Amino acid sequence: MAKSKVYTRSGDKGQTGLVGGSRISKGSDLIDLYGEVDELNSHLGVATTLINDKALLEDLHTIQVKLFDLGSNLACEVEKRLQFKLPQLSKQDVDWLEQKIDKLDTELEPLKYFVLPGGSQACAVLHVCRTVCRRVERKMVAHLAVEDTPESSREYINRLSDYFFVLSRYINKVEGKAEIYWVPKKD
Template identity: 45%
Template sequence: MKIYTKTGDAGDTGLFGGPRVKKDDPRVEAYGAVDELNAALGVARAAAAGAWPELDALLEGAQHRLFSLGAELATPRESRAHGALPPVSPSWAAELEASIDALELELPPLRQFVLPGGAPLAAALHLARCVCRRAERRAVTVAGEVEVAPAVLAYLNRLSDWLFVAARAANHRAGTPDVPWKPPAGEG
């Protein structure tokens, strides 16, 4: 099977089980951002390799879930294909909440904004968090136009929260302090 089909050379693509749309269609933007997020999680997993197996397992689970979430965004509800999709479960967000609560037990309280960065793993997690927020914004746009399972938006929102806390935990475990944001002094 060839990887190229040439069917998108004119700037359109097919939704799963649905019509052809422009490649900048809100659905395509949304599932494309979810795909970017999945790749960012892959980078974070590479940074975590061997150092934090539990985190690696959680990131891998999120990657699998993001495939289901992307399929939900790529498939019109009225299509026959939609009925064959694995559902995006509301329990996924609750599982992230439990993980956030557990990670926060090992962290000092957050008293101010922190800059993204620190240890390489923390920096990768912060970058993934930003990509997650973009994916969430794109999914909100789609949800304003067509019906989207509410669990999609809840999961993306909670995943970005989890990535922030995981980044702080990665810095903490590496002995690298979070860098507090310092507002610039006024000029002249």
Template identity: 40%
Template sequence: MGIYTKKGDKGKTSLYDGTRVEKYSLRVETYGTVDELNTQISVAQKFCKDPKNIELLDTIQNNLFIVAGELANEDAANFYKNSKSIGADDTKLLENVIDEYTAKLPVIHEFILPGRSVAGAHLHLSRSVCRRAERLIDHLHEEVTIRPDVLKYVNRLSDFLYILARDEDYVDHLEGLVDKVLDIYKKEVN
């Protein structure tokens, strides 16, 4: 079976429930941006050094498939016949990580440049795409009902991505310090 159907050649696409809509509709723009976010998180994950962060991002990517699926359906109840839903536990996981990482990382009192490491830079880019997705979800919510759990989850997700970026930057910084100490040691031994 080919990957192209030719059904979208005239500027329309199908939602999860089969409803045909314009490709530029707010709903399509919204779940498309969630897909973009998921893809950007995948790129960021490939540069992460902390195994816990890599695992957390797997969870986030799976949850974003669910968010996009709900947004791509005019009848969320129909979608949930075949899928789990994003709920308070998913948001609580984000909050727990945010609290844990905030407690362990150095305190900052100023704005920071986005990403001192490659992973941190990609996570900050993910955060900014997440904020755009959140704005689009809020806009869509003015037209259709979006479950409060989805709104909360995406709002918290941008904070989560920020703190993960800081953590990856910190891990990278510590590795750089170890490398410098080893270089000094090697020079003194020789």
């Protein structure tokens, strides 16, 4: 069996192929959007190397799979997503994130101030995930003006950034790191 090559040369002129076979500019908003989803997944991969809790790692792996599912849908023509039977995000996925947020949040003190990113290394990387997730959300909303995004994707991404925020606080607590608060100086 011949091994396929990683490079195809088909993108050398600035075009890339969607799942259904259409060619599109690598500079398009759609390519930018699913590239951001891929970047978020990569940052999340870094976070997984810094967390030792097996249950949390399973949750983060589940999220990575869901992000890959979302990226595959964005990389496919809208009219062909069902034809290719791509895994879809669902309301149950959003509900699952909400349950995880609520469970983690019960372990935390109520916030009185804004939290600055920092504390443990894992916490800092989770804040990067949170901010990249917000960027994905902004680009997704902008893309919605052009074409519909996969079902439940906006809700999922919105909850996911909240999850990263709460998880970052939880990780700092578990690791015994103090949260860093933004407290405005009064003159």
